[in-house]
Amino acid sequence: MDLPNLDLLSHVPQRWLEVAEKYLKAIPQVRSRLDKETGTVLAHLEKRLKPYKGTLPSFDRLPAQGRPRDEVLRELEGLERREETRWKEGHVSGAVYHGAEDHIAFVNEVYALHSQSNPLHAELWPSATKFEAEVVAMTANMLGAAEANTGLPPEQHICGSLSSGGTESIMLAIKTYRDWAQETRGITRPEMVLPISAHPAFDKAAHYFGVKSVRVPVGTDYRADVAGMRRALTRNTILLVGSAPSFPHGVIDPIAELSELARKRGLGFHTDACLGGFVLPWAKRLGYPVPPFDFQLPGVTTMSADTHKFGYAAKGTSVVLYRGQALRSHQYFTATEWPGGIYFSPTFSGSRPGGLIAAAWATLVTMGEAGYLEATGRVLETAKALKEGISAIPELHVLGDPLFVIAFGSNTLDIYKVMERMGTRGWDLNGLHKPAAVHLCVTLRHTQPGVAERFLEDLRAAVAHVRENPGEKGTMAPVYGMAGTVPFRGLLSDLLKKYMDLLYKV
């Protein structure tokens, strides 16, 4: 696909571009060209996303008679066998953080034992609420609560909830700040200030809860720019955000300075430790340079830390933490007039999976401090070797100074072609943009013997191939390239919505 060079338009104000885009899209020739290009990209994607089409039974309505269980189990086993190879062998960035067979078997056994439980019915399943309270307390204490709570009454202690994942934890915190600011400050047009590197879950929260998201460029080290964020504060600002570390470049924002800025102005501060919450405390104990990022800092008022990432629990849980119950109470929902009885629910879901909560609890108590220390040591050693190996490839450079999420780019080659070439060797890496780069989030999967060496060997070969074949266009590389430079954001957003439609196609 030939894509126009749109770099020139990057200096035109975004608002003008949005208007121009609206008019351009209304021109029939432009519309039909766009539809054609979109159709080509989607047809290519459909082949990759629907590999089972025509090879497995597919259902768009209920079968008249239920299928035999053993037949369904065999089908599921076959799918799992086919799909597990890549992540089991450590070819994937992030995604599966532990993945050892005995660990998975244990977590599955715990889930199976508690698959029917639901903390919505606290009297029926007091075990589920016990597990939830203990996962929250263990996570809080790992993240500085013991120090922060000293000398304070229990209601001012660090507290929290279990959610379904990092996104829900972040959304709960933003909704909580919105209601807190409205009630205590009378702010009706709330804004939050965050670095451009913070996860899109914050924009999603902004979109859902009517909070303006004010994104500030990061510094040359890819960390949040404290002075820039200070300048972005207004009378409507309710919180600031920093990541420990950020998803794109794996660097830790200057949380001490940012949270102090927030504290002095009476604002909230959220440390997004979804990725690093279960790594950084252990990294610090192992002697790695970890700046303060948690509740030991008096200005940090909320945090998110994902049990389902480096907490090594099953997918579907995360912890959101608050400095004191008064703040957390803005997260809660109660209904007192419903004919169905009095109703209350702490998080977004009503019913919640007690099995997953039990699995998170069982993971934490079987890993213990020693287990997390050992696992973190292995991840960080492997990441160090990978970082050095990537930096030694003359065409590549590592972005910033990361610990375990290693982003790299190139000043001489199209990095997306390198990523695509790695794809042909089975590697599934994350494409980043602004600037163009690729990252690998190192997990326990990469600590298996030979995986890091194979990665570096394949990366050297991929770089050599792209260098020696400058005329080769690649299939997805131009799309990635376009995503980073196209000034018409609406076009890209339309394409992504069509992609989601495609996911729902039977």
Ligand SMILES: Cc1ncc(COP(=O)(O)O)c(C=O)c1O
């Ligand atoms: C820093 C950070 N925050 C938030 C999230 C969102 O987490 P989830 O995908 O569990 O919703 C991620 C996911 O990778 C992340 O890396």
